[in-house]
Amino acid sequence: MILANFTYYKIDLADIWDFERSAFLGQEISEDEATQLLHNIQVEITKNAEAVFGIDDYDENEASFYKYFNRKEKEYRDACGSTEELFRIEFFFSNNKCYQYDYPIIIESHHDDFDYWFALKLKQYQLKLLQLDSFLNYQLNDSFEGDKSVFDKFLTMLIRQYESSFLTKGLIDSINDWKAINQTPTPQKAISRKSNSRKMEGDIHSLQLKALIKNPKYFQSNIHGFLEAFQLLKEHAFIDASTELEQFKNIFRNKEITHQKRIKWIGSTKELQWFIKELMYESQKIVDLKNDIWLITASCFVDKNGKEFMDSQLRNASGKRLKRKDHLVQIVQLF
Structure with a gap:
């Protein structure tokens, strides 16, 4: 089954990888297209992403790490003889470092290969033209700053470039219909998400643990406390039981979080508000994001149904259940 999220509109390599991977393994795209994607995405990831681990992390006293490194490197080398196997293992090695393909990297309009990545994202909508x-x-307003003429020309050239490869006739006809009507309302979601005025300067993508800023190896040195907090959040039904540890770590690293990688909060909205306030104000475990806090929280979590939170929804959440609040206070102390 091909994986696609039709309401996530950014040109995000993690999103594109998930879709193209399932399409190739489902024999929906050619091996030549898949090979080109592997090369291009490896170039972007090695330039912009953090390695999961590398030989530089090896400590002479950690024989188990060395064995693990060699085992994973061999797994990658063995897979290199088959494009299908390279897509299955979901990681690759470069310069003695291991990278994951699903690292979130947002491709902006000034990127040299923006048209290629845009076409790959656009291709997803062949499966759901209504979206x-x-x-x-969204792209008109986000990537082209509302300039209709520039976006119109871009789409015209994009169709000419990729009509014989990525884009089907039905998709091209639908793009041309949109261009002819030229209706460009700003999506309501974008209005709600940006209802807060930015107060912080610089790029802010997610929460930031202060301890991680001081000590980049915080997760290794404090893994027991962090892991216990993570498990308790599951046990007390605050976050979904299927949440992965690495996924949870990422929301504290100031990383761009794709919709698929956001944490599913299954507690109440008020409890999420309590959790964030405890982290930022009471315990001061995370960087103070001032007026941006609810906007950033919404970029890290989705509700139990997988729907995005609105920043106003988080800011104005109401409710009691004080016993559950006590659980959150104790959990945050473990960070």
């Missing part, structure tokens, strides 16, 4: 207008509206 195409929302995607194009």
Whole structure:
């Protein structure tokens, strides 16, 4: 089954990888297209992403790490004889470092290969043309700053470039219909998500643990406390039981979090508000994000149904259940 999220509109390599991987393994795209994607995405990841681990992390006293490194490197080398196997293992090695393909990297309009990545994202909407207008509206405002003439020319050239490869006739006709009507309402979601005015300077993508800023190896040195907090959040039904540890770590690293990688909060909205306030104000475990805090929280979590939170929804959440609040206070102390 091909994986696609039709309401996530950014040009995000992790999103594109998930879709193209499932398409190739489902024999929906050619091996030549898959090989080109592997090369291009490896180049972007090695330039922009953090390695999961590398030989530089090896400590002479950690024989188990060395064995693990060699085992994973051999697994990658063995897979190199088959494009299909390279897609299955979901990681690769470069310069003695291991990288994951699903690292979130947002491709901006000034990127040299923006048209290639845009076409790959656009291709997803062949499966759900009803969502195409929302995607194009979003890109008009987000990547092209509302400039209709520049976006129109870009789409014209994009169709000419990729009509014989990525884009089907049905998709091209639908793009041309959108261009002809030229309706460009700003999606309501974008208005709600940006209702807060930014107060912080610089790029802020997710929460930031202060301890991690001081000590980049915080997760290794404090893994027991962090792991216990993570497990308790599951046991007390605050976060979904299927949440992965690495996924949870990433929301504290100031990384861009794709919709698929956001944490599913299954507690109440008020409890999420308590959790964030405890982290930022009471315990001061994370960097103070001032007026951006609820906007950033919404970029890290989704509700129990997988739907995005609105920043106003988090800011104005109401409720009691004080016993559950006590659980959160104790959990945060473990960070």
